[in-house]
Amino acid sequence: MSIRTIDKPTARPGFVRPRGRFNLGSRYTPVLVTLILLIAMWGVGATRYRGFLSVQMLLNLLIDNSFLLVLVVGMTFVILTGGIDLSVGSVVALSTMIAAFLLRAGWPPLVVIAIVLVVGSTLGMLVGLVIHYFEIQPFIATLAAMFLARGLCYVISLNSISITDPFFVDMAQTRIPLGPGLAITPSVIIAVIVVAIAFFVLHYTRTGRTVYGIGNGGQSAMLMGLPVARTRVLVYVISGFCSALGGVLFTFYTLSGYSLTAVGMELDAIAAVVIGGTLLTGGSGFILGSVLGVLVLGIIQTIISFEGTLSSWWTKIVIGALLLVFIVLQRLLTTLRR
Amino acid sequence: MTTQAPVVDMTDISISFPGVKALDRVNFRMFPGEVHSLMGENGAGKSTMIKALTGVYPIDSGSILLDGKPLLITGPAQAQEAGISTVYQEVHLLTNLSVAENIMLGREPRRGAAIDWRAMRARATEILDGLNLDIDPASQLGTHSLAVQQLVAIARAIDVQAKVLILDEPTSSLDVDEVSELFRVIRSLKESGVAILFVSHFLEQVYEISDRLTVLRNGQLVGEYLTDEILRIELVHKMIGKDIAVLSDLDRKERAPISEESEEAPFVQAIGLGRTGSIAPVDLSVYEGEVVGLAGLLGSGRTELARLLSGADRPDRGELSIGGRPRRLRTPRMALKARIAYSSENRRSEGIIEDLTVRDNIVLALQADRGWFRRIPKKRQDELAASYIQALNIRPPDPDAIVKNLSGGNQQKVLLARWLAVAPRLLILDEPTRGIDVGAKAEIQKLVADLAENGMSVVFISAELEEVLRLSHRIVVMRDREKVADIVNDDVTVGQVMTLIASGAES
Numbered sequence: 001m002s003i004r005t006i007d008k009p010t011a012r013p014g015f016v017r018p019r020g021r022f023n024l025g026s027r028y029t030p031v032l033v034t035l036i037l038l039i040a041m042w043g044v045g046a047t048r049y050r051g052f053l054s055v056q057m058l059l060n061l062l063i064d065n066s067f068l069l070v071l072v073v074g075m076t077f078v079i080l081t082g083g084i085d086l087s088v089g090s091v092v093a094l095s096t097m098i099a100a101f102l103l104r105a106g107w108p109p110l111v112v113i114a115i116v117l118v119v120g121s122t123l124g125m126l127v128g129l130v131i132h133y134f135e136i137q138p139f140i141a142t143l144a145a146m147f148l149a150r151g152l153c154y155v156i157s158l159n160s161i162s163i164t165d166p167f168f169v170d171m172a173q174t175r176i177p178l179g180p181g182l183a184i185t186p187s188v189i190i191a192v193i194v195v196a197i198a199f200f201v202l203h204y205t206r207t208g209r210t211v212y213g214i215g216n217g218g219q220s221a222m223l224m225g226l227p228v229a230r231t232r233v234l235v236y237v238i239s240g241f242c243s244a245l246g247g248v249l250f251t252f253y254t255l256s257g258y259s260l261t262a263v264g265m266e267l268d269a270i271a272a273v274v275i276g277g278t279l280l281t282g283g284s285g286f287i288l289g290s291v292l293g294v295l296v297l298g299i300i301q302t303i304i305s306f307e308g309t310l311s312s313w314w315t316k317i318v319i320g321a322l323l324l325v326f327i328v329l330q331r332l333l334t335t336l337r338r
Numbered sequence: 339m340t341t342q343a344p345v346v347d348m349t350d351i352s353i354s355f356p357g358v359k360a361l362d363r364v365n366f367r368m369f370p371g372e373v374h375s376l377m378g379e380n381g382a383g384k385s386t387m388i389k390a391l392t393g394v395y396p397i398d399s400g401s402i403l404l405d406g407k408p409l410l411i412t413g414p415a416q417a418q419e420a421g422i423s424t425v426y427q428e429v430h431l432l433t434n435l436s437v438a439e440n441i442m443l444g445r446e447p448r449r450g451a452a453i454d455w456r457a458m459r460a461r462a463t464e465i466l467d468g469l470n471l472d473i474d475p476a477s478q479l480g481t482h483s484l485a486v487q488q489l490v491a492i493a494r495a496i497d498v499q500a501k502v503l504i505l506d507e508p509t510s511s512l513d514v515d516e517v518s519e520l521f522r523v524i525r526s527l528k529e530s531g532v533a534i535l536f537v538s539h540f541l542e543q544v545y546e547i548s549d550r551l552t553v554l555r556n557g558q559l560v561g562e563y564l565t566d567e568i569l570r571i572e573l574v575h576k577m578i579g580k581d582i583a584v585l586s587d588l589d590r591k592e593r594a595p596i597s598e599e600s601e602e603a604p605f606v607q608a609i610g611l612g613r614t615g616s617i618a619p620v621d622l623s624v625y626e627g628e629v630v631g632l633a634g635l636l637g638s639g640r641t642e643l644a645r646l647l648s649g650a651d652r653p654d655r656g657e658l659s660i661g662g663r664p665r666r667l668r669t670p671r672m673a674l675k676a677r678i679a680y681s682s683e684n685r686r687s688e689g690i691i692e693d694l695t696v697r698d699n700i701v702l703a704l705q706a707d708r709g710w711f712r713r714i715p716k717k718r719q720d721e722l723a724a725s726y727i728q729a730l731n732i733r734p735p736d737p738d739a740i741v742k743n744l745s746g747g748n749q750q751k752v753l754l755a756r757w758l759a760v761a762p763r764l765l766i767l768d769e770p771t772r773g774i775d776v777g778a779k780a781e782i783q784k785l786v787a788d789l790a791e792n793g794m795s796v797v798f799i800s801a802e803l804e805e806v807l808r809l810s811h812r813i814v815v816m817r818d819r820e821k822v823a824d825i826v827n828d829d830v831t832v833g834q835v836m837t838l839i840a841s842g843a844e845s
Contacts, residue, residue, distance in 0.1 A: 027478070204452035209443055213432045220430040223394070224494070225415035225444050283434040 029333055030277025030326070031289040037322075038292055041299045049306040059184050061298040066187035067092070067249040068268060068297070072276070072290040073198045074242030075269040077235040080202075081214040082282025083138035085239045087127065088246075089265035090149035091120050093258070095247020097153045099168075100161035100257025109167035117244045123149065124240020128233035142236075146266070153259035160258040163251060171252040187249045194245065198287045207231055215282025271319055272297055275326050279334070296322070343406060345370050345501055345533045346391065346422075351400035353386055358734065358743045360386040363400070364559045366552055368502060368533040373524065375536045375544045375565070377577055378554035379747065379775035384537055387554065388504055391535075392424045393417040405501075418444070421501035423494075425508055427537075429487045431494070433480030438462035440479050441494045465493045469523055485512050492520070496527060503527060504535040509543055510772065513635065521547055539775060541570060553577055574776060602626070603662045605795050606647065606678070606764055611656035617642040618820040619656050624764060624795045629786065631810030631827070632799045633835050639819035640799045641683055644766045647797065648680030649673035661763075674707055679762035681753055683769040683799070685746070689753045692742035696732065697723035699741050699752050704759045726755035731781060747778035754782065758789075765789065766797040771805060783809055803832045815839055 046053035062069070071088055078085045095116045102112045123145055131141045163169070175183035202208035210231040213221035222228045251257065276293030278285025300318050304310050344367040353361045361383045368374050376384045389395040391402065393411035402409040404420055411417045414424070431440045438459045439446075447457040462475035471489050479487060488508060495503055505524070509517050524534060524547060538544055544551070545565060553560040553576045560576050604623035612619035617639045624630050632640045645651040647658070649667035658665055660676045667673045670680060682688035690699055701719050708714065714722075723737035730751040734744075741752055750770060757765060767786065771779045786809055790796050800806050806813060807830060815823040815838045823838045 200452070204455075206443065206446060206453070209435065209439060209446075209453070212435055213443070216432045216434045218430070220432050223414050223424070223426065223430040224432070224440075225413075225418045227415070283432075 027284055028286075030330055031286055031292065033329065034276055034289060034292045034296060034326075038296050038299065041296065041303065045299065045303050045306065049303075052302075052306065056182055057302070059178070059182060059188075061295055061302065062188045062191070063185050064253075064301075065294050065298045066185065066191040067246040067253060068265075068272065068294050069191040069291060070194050070242050070246040070249060071265065071269040072272045072294055073194050073287065074239030074246075075266075075273050076198070076276075076278060076285065076287050076290045077202075077211060078138070078239045079270070079273050079278050079280060080211050080282055080285055081232060081235050082217060083131065083232075083235065084142065084270070084280075085127075085236065085243075086139065086142040086266050087123070087145035087149055088239065088243045088269050089262040089267075090146045090153070091123060091240060091243035092247040092250055092262040092265055093153050093260070094149040095120060095244045096251045096254070096257040096261055097156045097161070097259060098257075099248060099251050100163050101156050103163055103165045103168065104161055109165050113248055116248055117241060120244020120247070121237050121241040124236040124238070124243070125233060127240070128236030131236065132229055132232045150259070156259075157257075158259065160256050162256045168252060168255060172255050185252070187252050190245070190249060194242065195287060195291055202287055207234065211235060212283055215279075215284070217281075217283065268297065268319075271323055274330075275322060277326075277330070279330060280327075342369055342371075344368060344403075345405055347403040347406075348387075348391065349401055349403075351387070351390055351402070352398045353390060353395055354398060355743050356740070358739070360557050361390070362557045364554065364557070365562075366559075367562075368535060369550070370501070370531045370533050371528055372550055373528055373534045373536050373548040374550045374552065375538070375548035376552055376554065377544065377573065378560075379577055379745075379777050382554040382577070382745075382775075383557040384554060385506070385745075386557075388424065388506055388535070388537070391417070391502075392422060392504065415444075421499070422504065423496075423500035423502070424504040425488070425491045425495050425506065427507035427510060429484065429491050431479055431487060431491055433478070433487075435479060436476050437466075437473060437479050437482070437490055438475035440490055441465055441475070441497055445497075461497075462493075465497050466490075468496075469493055470519065485516050488512060489516075489520070492523065496523075500532060502533045502535065504537075506537045507539065508536075509538055509540060517543065541573070541776075545570065577776065605661060607659045608647065609657045609659075611643075611646055611653050611658055613642070613646060613651055613653050613655070616651060616819070617646065620821045622647075622814060622821070622824075624797060626763070626795055627790050627793045628812065629790045629796045629798055629810045631806035631813045632797060632816060633803060633806050633813055634816030634839055635801075638816040638839070639821075640816050641768055642819065643816065643821075644680060644768050644797060644799060647673075647764075648678055648766050650680060650682075671706070674703065674760060674762075677761070677763040678766065679703070679757040679760055679764070680766040681757050681768060681770060683772065685749055685753060690741050690749050692740075694741060695738050696727065696741055696744070696752055697737035700726055700737075700755045700759060703756045707760050722759055726758065730755055730785070747774040750774060750782070751778070754785070762794065764795040764797065766799075768799045769801065770798075771800060771802070779805075803835050807832060807835065 051057065071092070075085060075088065098116050098119060099112050102115065103109065127141050127145045130136050131138050171186050174186055176186065176189070177183050202211060210221060210226045210228065213224070213226055214228055214232060250262065254261070272293035273285070273290045274280060274293070275296055276285070276289030276291070278289060297319060301315050304312060304314050346368040348364070348366040350363045350365065351361050352363055364383065364387065366387060376387060378384050386395060390397050393413045393416055409420060411420060441462045442458050447454045447461060459475045466473060466475065469489055469492065471486070471493070473482065473486060479490060492508065508520060512520060528534060536544070536548055548565050550562065551565055551568065551573065552562045553573070555577065604625045607623040609621055610619040611622070620643055622643070632643065634640050642651070646653045649670045649672050652668055658667065660678070665676055667676065673680065686692070691702070697719055700723050701714055705714055720737065726732070727735050727737060732748050732751045732755070741749055744752065754770065771782055774782070783805065786796055786798060798806065798809055807827060810827050813825050813827050813830065813835060814821055815825070815835060817839055
């Protein structure tokens with residue numbers, strides 16, 4: 001037996017991965033399943049409701065969920081390393097509060113946005129440092145950050161603060177025409193840019209590959225000499241930054257700051273990431289999958305609002321059921337891959 | 339060769355861990371273009387030495403010179419930059435990424451800020467070709483066999499243009515042809531002036547490949563020798579520091595086949611026992627006091643069969659009877675109740691609890707067997723721990739030592755003690771001697787033989803055929819997740835078993 005033959009699939013009949021184009025054990029399968037699901041749901045919607053089958057309807061999905069798109073980018077980085085970030089929703093709320101408060105005090109809007117982003121990133125960095133250097137479970141460290149950020153909201157104000165700043169109002173109302181009868185908001189463009197950058201970083205930089213490497217678990221990435229410490233902290237900075245940016249987009253959307261806003265939004269983000277095919281244990285998943293996950297969540301909401309008679313809580317029920325199905329599906333696929 | 343200046347010169351290196359002095363003022367040097375083997379038993383300090391050189395452990399005292407200049411490293415990344423590459427015994431690569439990435443990450447070719455994937459695959463293919471390894475660099479590493487992963491790890495190490503290449507037990511998961519392939523690569527690296535540190539438990543391989551030997555024992559330096567100038571027997575003496583009569587003793591023992599003459603029913607009998615996707619239906623019987631060896635390559639179904647017999651996996655077909663009565667083992671706990679104990683091949687993840695003490699690890703299974711509400715009295719725990727530490731010669735002989743600070747061989751002994759404490763009637767040992775030095779190995783083999791003599795049934799799994807032949811009354815050969823032969827061990831040779839493993843059913 002020469003070295004060339006040791007990996008020949010013929011050696012073990014029955015335990016060979018199919019080598020064809022269709023391969024159930026492939027890393028892309030969960031994303032494909034999500035894509036098929038999305039198309040199917042759109043198809044169902046289109047046969048049941050008038051006006052569902054329009055491009056603008058799809059664009060509206062993006063408009064209504066642009067902040068969530070930005071949030072899942074950060075969450076995808078974190079989950080790919082095998083971590084979790086529970087502080088996302090609270091940081092969104094804190095961002096809306098800081099923005100609304102400073103705008104009311106008359107600060108220039110761009111400075112306000114910069115401050116919000118710095119606060120979010122700093123909080124993320126603190127969490128990341130705690131997680132890496134004190135070897136604290138991400139769950140606990142980000143839970144602490146979640147309470148901290150939510151509490152800070154109340155320090156700023158107990159009541160909702162509305163935003164009248166012309167720049168923010170502009171951002172809320174501007175529609176960028178894409179063609180006859182089609183338009184998007186600036187928030188969508190920002191979200192798409194963030195997704196594109198994230199895609200580039202994850203697939204075309206050493207940092208991105210290290211994110212995947214850390215998610216593989218164990219000491220391997222460190223022993224291979226990859227910058228593990230820096231990268232692990234960085235993903236929480238990214239998540240903090242994305243949360244803050246998501247918060248800014250959310251204020252464009254709601255034109256107010258409120259302490260009780262975005263409660264549980266981190267769970268929406270986690271749900272979108274998981275439905276998008278990323279393994280919660282880390283190391284496997286794609287940013288575009290997470291984008292599809294957001295669209296699936298959005299389309300569920302749209303269908304339920306089109307249905308009219310259904311309570312909006314059905315959204316939660318459907319999302320819950322879908323999550324269960326996806327987690328079980330992922331488990332099956334990972335077993336198959338072995 | 340010796341006229342050259344050493345590329346690595348380590349002097350007076352000391353490292354301690356809580357409760358263990360891992361290295362005590364050890365000297366070690368390496369010359370360019372030379373293969374230097376680091377020899378010693380488990381716990382001698384070989385791994386610690388390597389980790390000191392690669393920056394994983396900081397040294398307490400001493401100095402490391404690289405090319406005559408002091409080497410200040412704070413981690414594996416700096417060691418790599420300084421030209422020291424390591425291939426670890428357990429493959430430390432990223433199974434979720436592609437082969438190309440595993441070879442190139444850390445110094446991936448870029449175009450601007452982006453990774454140049456095409457150049458990366460091309461370069462990876464080139465390196466793999468140099469190793470005569472024909473695999474797709476874009477394929478995911480985890481889909482390949484361990485042996486291939488090992489070679490990919492070496493491919494990674496050579497690509498850094500290393501001055502020093504450290505190979506820690508690189509051959510433990512390779513077969514004969516793969517080993518000679520690896521040696522070809524080592525020789526060509528040697529010719530290009532790389533200093534190679536080779537660690538292996540296989541004496542044959544050490545003598546075949548290395549020019550120089552350094553022997554460690556209990557964290558101390560025994561000496562440095564040229565391979566040509568030291569006899570094997572001398573070397574073994576220096577490594578274990580005691581007489582190795584136990585080894586040859588065992589060989590002379592008569593092994594009468596038990597199953598042939600036994601009148602009674604086998605203790606364990608499996609008929610058509612199998613599990614879909616894991617192992618094809620197998621018939622197997624184990625008599626009282628019998629050692630049944632399971633031979634076969636990695637992935638041949640040895641471990642899978644052991645897991646079925648021990649309740650770790652549930653069979654979905656076939657029947658199992660224990661002591662003549664049909665039983666279904668759904669969990670390892672049920673197996674334990676039926677007095678079947680299984681010691682897994684994955685010592686770390688399925689065996690010892692690293693952060694507990696030696697005593698806690700030893701009493702664990704017995705406590706579980708009694709139920710958590712009937713705590714074993716402290717005094718009894720101490721007695722148990724003390725008696726097994728003595729009986730199995732566990733080092734350090736401290737029941738309060740944390741198990742993760744023990745060497746691999748001693749961890750294995752702790753694990754054995756745990757299962758012996760529950761007094762099983764069938765003991766299933768999956769690779770109990772893997773990565774263990776000659777001395778500990780002989781001790782464990784002798785123990786297995788003694789246990790069987792006293793009426794315990796043993797299923798013994800090992801990749802080392804010599805060992806299986808030495809211990810077993812009967813040998814079951816596995817191939818491609820099927821049982822291909824069941825032979826009584828009288829005058830069976832390694833060659834015969836190898837033929838069976840290779841060709842299977844034909845014979």
